[in-house]
Each structure stands twice: as structure tokens, then as C-alpha cells.
Amino acid sequence: MADSVPEEKFSLKEVLITFQSCLTDNQEILTDSYVNGWRGLVRFMNSLGSIFSFISKDAVNKIQIMVTHQNGENGDKYETLQSMVKYELDNNLVDLQRRAEHPESGCRTLLRLHRALRWLELFLEKLRTSTEDSKTSVMCTDAYNDSLAQYHAWIIRKAATMAFCALPGRAAFFQTMNVGSTEQVVAMLGEAMPFISKVYEITEELYKQHNLLELP
Numbered sequence: 194m195a196d197s198v199p200e201e202k203f204s205l206k207e208v209l210i211t212f213q214s215c216l217t218d219n220q221e222i223l224t225d226s227y228v229n230g231w232r233g234l235v236r237f238m239n240s241l242g243s244i245f246s247f248i249s250k251d252a253v254n255k256i257q258i259m260v261t262h263q264n265g266e267n268g269d270k271y272e273t274l275q276s277m278v279k280y281e282l283d284n285n286l287v288d289l290q291r292r293a294e295h296p297e298s299g300c301r302t303l304l305r306l307h308r309a310l311r312w313l314e315l316f317l318e319k320l321r322t323s324t325e326d327s328k329t330s331v332m333c334t335d336a337y338n339d340s341l342a343q344y345h346a347w348i349i350r351k352a353a354t355m356a357f358c359a360l361p362g363r364a365a366f367f368q369t370m371n372v373g374s375t376e377q378v379v380a381m382l383g384e385a386m387p388f389i390s391k392v393y394e395i396t397e398e399l400y401k402q403h404n405l406l407e408l409p
């Protein structure tokens with residue numbers, strides 16, 4: 194019977210490994226895999242409770258903007274982050290000084306996810322090197338303060354740090370990741386992190402080259 198088939202258990206391993214498939218042989222980043230990685234992360238965050246839904250809403254909105262670009266008539270120009278940047282800049286499709294005619298450019302939208310990827314990188318590294326008595330809320334807050342927080346208004350920072358306090362403790366958090374024992378979680382993080390860092394570095398360099406790191 195269809196309804197007796199157990200639903201496949203969701204594992205964060207597949208999600209984090211998605212970032213490996215973002216990289217092409219010539220070190221470009223595939224938009225589709227990048228966006229898919231975020232989709233999986235948001236799905237994981239949703240499983241942590243509705244207190245995170247204001248974060249999830251914003252992330253879903255940005256994912257949707259990217260998907261709309263990818264499915265649009267110039268979708269082929271969005272195949273990689275490199276081709277997107279070239280296409281949008283060559284065609285004046287990016288608001289460089291203030292949000293005006295192109296408030297939802299791929300470049301500015303992706304930049305928000307890129308900044309969040311730095312938070313993820315820091316948080317995962319803290320989780321990987323944490324000990325039994327480490328607190329997920331503290332690791333998450335520290336990672337946030339060292340990355341995304343500087344781009345957020347006071348009210349968002351307040352709401353985010355309040356939500357972090359609702360994170361499950363380390364043991365329960367690792368269980369939710371559904372990867373296996375603590376040793377397996379640590380090994381998986383060690384495997385996935387170099388790809389996440391690589392994707393972050395390449396994007397950072399791309400945005401730096403084109404002076405896009407402060408897009409409004």
C-alpha cells in the first residue's frame with residue numbers, strides 16, 4: 194500500500210554534498226546546484242521549528258527569484274554565477290548604487306545567499322570542532338555575529354539571535370542532521386566543508402573582481 198511505504202529519511206549529508214556538484218572543471222559555479230543546496234538547507238531549517246520561519250521565508254523568496262531568472266527567456270545566461278554576472282553587467286541589469294530599476298537582479302539576490310554561505314561555513318566549522326558541552330545557540334550566534342550580522346538591521350539581528358536560542362542542544366541537533374553517530378557527523382562535515390569553502394571563495398573573488406560586494 195502506497196501509504197505504508199516509509200518516507201525516505203532526510204539526511205543533511207546529501208544537502209552539504211550538493212555544494213560539491215556546484216563546481217565545474219574550470220572552477221565555475223553552477224547556479225542550479227547552488228540554488229538546490231540552499232533548498233535543502235532551508236528544508237533542514239524548517240524541520241527545526243516554526244520559530245525559524247521568518248528566516249526560511251526570506252531564503253525561499255531569494256531562491257524563487259533565482260529560479261525565475263533561470264526559467265526566464267534568458268535562462269541560459271544564468272547557467273553559472275560567472276555567466277550571470279557577465280550577462281547582467283553587460284546589459285545594465287544590476288542596480289549598483291541604490292535599489293531602483295532592477296531590485297531583484299540575480300547579482301544582488303545571490304550576494305545575500307553568498308553572505309549567508311559564510312555564516313554556514315563558520316557554523317559548520319564550529320560544529321565540527323565542538324565538544325559535548327558546546328552549545329549550538331552560542332556557536333550559531335558567534336558565526337552569525339562574525340558574518341551576516343553586519344549586513345542586518347538591528348531588529349533582524351535581535352529576532353535572529355532570539356531564534357538561535359531555540360536551537361536544540363548539540364546531541365539533538367546532530368540527530369536531526371540524520372547522518373549517524375557524532376563521529377560520522379564530524380567526518381561528513383570534514384568531507385563537505387572544503388567544497389563549501391571553495392564555492393564561497395570563488396564567488397567572493399568573482400564579486401570582488403567586478404566590485405559587486407556591496408550591492409544594495
Ligand SMILES: CCCCCCCCCCCCC/C=C/[C@@H](O)[C@H](COP(=O)(O)O)NC(=O)CCCCCCCCCCCCCCC
Binds near residue numbers: 305317333
Ligand atoms: C540552523 C539555524 C538557522 C540559522 C540561520 C542563520 C541565518 C540567519 C539569517 C537571518 C535572516 C533574517 C531574515 C531577513 C533577512 C533579510 O533582511 C536579509 C537581507 O535581504 P534583503 O537585502 O533582500 O533585504 N536576507 C539575508 O541576509 C539572506 C538570509 C538567508 C538565510 C538563509 C538561512 C538558511 C539556513 C539554513 C540552515 C542550515 C543549517 C545547517 C547546519 C548543519
